[in-house]
Amino acid sequence: MQIKVNEPYMVDDLVVYFVSEKEALVTDYDCRFELETTTDRCNCCTFRFRSCRDSGFQCRHIKAVRKLLK
Numbered sequence: 001m002q003i004k005v006n007e008p009y010m011v012d013d014l015v016v017y018f019v020s021e022k023e024a025l026v027t028d029y030d031c032r033f034e035l036e037t038t039t040d041r042c043n044c045c046t047f048r049f050r051s052c053r054d055s056g057f058q059c060r061h062i063k064a065v066r067k068l069l070k
């Protein structure tokens with residue numbers, strides 16, 4: 001799928017909005033702020049916590065971005 005920058009995409013409960021070819025703002029339904037997400041990092045609490053122990057961890061925001069970019 002060819003994604004367009006600056007257009008919102010729905011992935012399940014998430015809204016993914018690409019600001020460049022590789023970086024997206026992800027809005028979660030239970031979050032009040034936008035997350036900055038790429039295919040291998042995210043600034044949500046889950047990712048920051050889990051990636052310390054598991055370097056390959058993908059939170060659902062990363063999965064949503066990957067799903068659109070594949």
Ligand SMILES: [Zn+2]
Nearest residue numbers: 042044059061
């Ligand atoms: Zn995340």
